[in-house]
Amino acid sequence: MSDLHATAGRQATPEPPAAGNSHVTTAAVSIRNLSKSFDDVEVLRDVNLEVKQGDVVTILGSSGSGKSTLLRCINWLEQPERGTIHIAGERIGMNADGRPMSVKALARVRARTGMVFQSFNLWPHLNVLHNVTEAPIHVLGQPRQEAEARARELLDKVGMSHKQDAYPNTLSGGQKQRVAIARALAMQPEVMLFDEPTSALDPELVGEVLGVIKALSAEGYTMVIVTHEMAFSRAVSDQVVFLEKGLIIEQADPETFFTRPRTERVQRFLERHQ
Amino acid sequence: MNASAWHMLLEGAWTTLWISGVSIAMGVTAGLILALIRLARVPVIDQLLVLYISLARATPLVTLALFIFLSAPTFGLQLDRNVAGILALTLNTTAFNAEIWRSAFRNFSREQREAAMATGMTPWITFRRIMLPQMVITSLPGLINEMSFLIKGSPAIAVIGIVDLTRVTNRISAVTYEPLPPILVACVLYMAIIGGLVWAQRVAERRANRLAV
Numbered sequence: 001m002s003d004l005h006a007t008a009g010r011q012a013t014p015e016p017p018a019a020g021n022s023h024v025t026t027a028a029v030s031i032r033n034l035s036k037s038f039d040d041v042e043v044l045r046d047v048n049l050e051v052k053q054g055d056v057v058t059i060l061g062s063s064g065s066g067k068s069t070l071l072r073c074i075n076w077l078e079q080p081e082r083g084t085i086h087i088a089g090e091r092i093g094m095n096a097d098g099r100p101m102s103v104k105a106l107a108r109v110r111a112r113t114g115m116v117f118q119s120f121n122l123w124p125h126l127n128v129l130h131n132v133t134e135a136p137i138h139v140l141g142q143p144r145q146e147a148e149a150r151a152r153e154l155l156d157k158v159g160m161s162h163k164q165d166a167y168p169n170t171l172s173g174g175q176k177q178r179v180a181i182a183r184a185l186a187m188q189p190e191v192m193l194f195d196e197p198t199s200a201l202d203p204e205l206v207g208e209v210l211g212v213i214k215a216l217s218a219e220g221y222t223m224v225i226v227t228h229e230m231a232f233s234r235a236v237s238d239q240v241v242f243l244e245k246g247l248i249i250e251q252a253d254p255e256t257f258f259t260r261p262r263t264e265r266v267q268r269f270l271e272r273h274q
Numbered sequence: 275m276n277a278s279a280w281h282m283l284l285e286g287a288w289t290t291l292w293i294s295g296v297s298i299a300m301g302v303t304a305g306l307i308l309a310l311i312r313l314a315r316v317p318v319i320d321q322l323l324v325l326y327i328s329l330a331r332a333t334p335l336v337t338l339a340l341f342i343f344l345s346a347p348t349f350g351l352q353l354d355r356n357v358a359g360i361l362a363l364t365l366n367t368t369a370f371n372a373e374i375w376r377s378a379f380r381n382f383s384r385e386q387r388e389a390a391m392a393t394g395m396t397p398w399i400t401f402r403r404i405m406l407p408q409m410v411i412t413s414l415p416g417l418i419n420e421m422s423f424l425i426k427g428s429p430a431i432a433v434i435g436i437v438d439l440t441r442v443t444n445r446i447s448a449v450t451y452e453p454l455p456p457i458l459v460a461c462v463l464y465m466a467i468i469g470g471l472v473w474a475q476r477v478a479e480r481r482a483n484r485l486a487v
Binding site: 110111114124125167169 | 383385386388389390391392393394395396397399403404407408411484485
């Protein structure tokens with residue numbers, strides 16, 4: 001397990017540090033002045049967030065607060081109007097001259113993030129093993145044998161190696177999500193992004209997925225997690241971020257956040273979710 | 275029917291098979307390419323393609339075959355009958371196939387595409403590795419349907435003098451004065467060809483079940 005973690009931090013290829021922002025190279029994710037609107041509605045307003053290497057950040061907030069949008073901006077599935085995002089020092093989405101990146105360059109930066117979706121989004125025409133090896137083989141150009149060996153290790157880690165030949169439609173929601181986690185890990189990302197990973201699961205299946213994520217945090221993976229699971233957030237986070245109407249209104253370590261919230265808004269939110 | 279009649283029938287069946295087969299292969303591919311181009315929504319080209327698709331879908335095959343064969347010399351082209359026949363069948367089936375592919379594209383899961391992009395796949399890799407394999411399976415019922423329409427419509431090319439499986443029965447009965455036996459055999463041969471397609475369709479549908487997540 002520990003050797004897996006050792007290979008998880010891929011060689012960073014930061015762009016030459018421009019004057020004044022060399023500090024961004026240290027963070028796994030660095031979000032500056034991010035704003036995003038859907039039509040006339042401002043979903044994110046001047047959001048700033050740093051995620052250090054090895055940290056787990058959970059993003060909380062009621063639905064419609066912009067937390068999923070924030071997460072989806074990090075790997076540019078949503079394009080913000082203003083602001084910058086750096087993944088391990090490398091800017092995503094835009095070139096230094098402010099023009100959109102080429103699709104190839106964007107794909108290359110995206111490959112340094114891994115994402116786990118609420119509805120799993122496995123590829124149904126591929127079996128479990130090939131869901132995990134598809135991107136390493138066709139994006140990173142790994143030899144099939146090597147990719148499969150590593151995929152088996154990852155499936156073992158998420159407790160799914162016994163299902164490597166199964167197709168997604170034969171799996172339970174919890175099993176699908178664990179495969180989806182292995183698929184994202186296979187790219188050896190700098191940061192793992194989880195978009196409400198247990199919201200689509202039957203209650204009795206939530207535990208197995210949260211268990212896997214907890215194990216990853218113990219291994220030192222950098223993760224940003226949007227979730228509604230308060231106990232989980234408290235147990236796993238280094239930092240808790242609370243979003244309200246597109247603004248970060250509170251940001252603290254879990255102990256402070258859950259026991260001594262500063263704002264009345266967060267106090268009410270926590271009371272409702274205890 | 276004597277041996278030479280059987281021989282002629284089989285030759286007619288072969289003509290129908292290879293001309294239809296070539297047209298199907300070209301029509302399925304060209305339809306996919308047209309669907310891709312239409313998705314790009316290039317201004318003038320898009321309108322031209324819409325015009326082509328509605329014209330080709332509205333023109334009877336016989337008329338189209340005649341038009342191509344007879345108009346070619348006007349453009350200084352001396353078209354071989356078989357080439358003209360293949361062209362007519364292809365132009366016709368491409369229009370229908372383009373619509374089948376386009377709907378497969380439009381209905382493709384956005385979530386799966388996002389998952390592909392999130393792993394760092396470029397749009398091209400996403401198309402080739404994630405979308406196309408599934409689009410082939412989901413489109414196959416429609417495509418095979420269209421293939422069997424093409425084969426059943428292929429006697430239209432007899433109008434420009436190609437001796438296909440239907441036309442050959444005429445030739446045989448012109449000698450034997452017994453029209454029934456050859457046409458009966460022709461029916462059975464058509465059924466065998468279409469039967470093969472229906473079997474392929476069933477296999478495809480069984481595989482498609484897996485995609486229903």
